[in-house]
Amino acid sequence: MGDKEFRAEKLYQTTMRIAREMLENGLISGEEYQRINAVFLEKYKPVFGVLFSE
Secondary structure, eight states, X not given: OOHHHHHHHHHHHHHHHHHHHHHHTTSSOHHXXXXXXXXXXXXXXXXXXXXXXX
């Protein structure tokens, strides 16, 4: 994994951790979480994030 891929992975994981916290705290719905996930999967194209995305 190169620097570019590592950075994309890190940004995706960080973004989704924040989104999960928002979901757990009732700030967003499950549907909104799924839309956020889809947008950031497309944006960052994470290598490992795809394996762990919900």
